[in-house]
Amino acid sequence: MPRTTANGLTFHYQQSGDGPDVVLIHGLTGDLSIWFLSRTVSALAENFRATAYDLRGHGYTDAPETGYTSLDHARDLLALLDVLEIRRARLVGHSFGAVIAAHAAVLAPERVDALILSDPYFPSLRHLEDLSRWGHWQNFRREAEEAGVSLSADTWYDLTTFFDQVLHLDDQRLLAFRRAVGLPGLNRVLRLARTTCGADSKLEAGLGAESIARIAVPCLALYGEHSPFLSTADYLMENLPQCEGRRVPGAQHRAPEEAPEAFVAAVREFLENLGPVARRETCT
């Protein structure tokens, strides 16, 4: 499998197609397979060179103990673009992957042609969201409960607690959890749980509200119709100079899994209607 060293770590990536570069960034606890299962890679490969990679701590990429803020991940991404000789790219990020994409656009706007932000929630915009709308977390809690992991009802999407619980499961619960996620799945969660990923992903790490509002590249805020983060979607559309909004019908927080066809159609339409170097003047 293609691997390369960037920022001192070995990254697993996959590349497909020819054309302008599109880089796909998955969310926390996921991996690049989401872009294959949703058919995003094969659809984009018709007109673009699509590159998907596993974030540090995820999939087949190395998992250092520390360095899991959006800033660390964005530096990884820019280093990866260097070694893959991708000068400029359109970035598509899902969930925390979109936070990483936004952070990369803040660090190196000259290398980012456009951004698709799929359902992110930003640590610095946390005040916008209402905890009671967090149905996704309640679903996640229920799934975890069935797998032997108890999580508090009144915390936000709390990876730290989740990881801590998984690391301290007794044998019987560990077996239940292993049954639910499979052995490699369990091993990957345990590997990530031993890092600072949980705590780091809650940090602003320099991506404050003002930095986000200054992202001037063409941008699509793509959110599930029933996303828990629609206030963030509104904020992005109102505050970014070139940000349009779109909702994926039928989806909650995980549109690439919940409504892959509509998700891919929206991604294609946005990316294919961007000129090669064109900058649109208007904000919808």
Next chain:
Amino acid sequence: MSTPTIDSRILEDLRRVFRDGLGVDPVEPIAPETKFFADLGLASIDAVVLGEELQKTYGRKLPFSEMLADLGAREERDMTIGELVAFLRKNL
């Protein structure tokens, strides 16, 4: 070559790719009814890597993206080794 002969050769190739490419060498030998996720305990990321290893083994592009996308659309999100063999027989 007859279909059963081709299939048993492909199954041999698969066992080797699983062992050398993915580090999967179960106590029970991999059989047509073995399930990729439920029995071998693999994850979808492993299916991506398997697809790539098989393209390397056979030295040609295979429509693996399609296969993975079909897998993503399945209720059960699993496939048997037999299905994989049939896919390879059709596309080799």
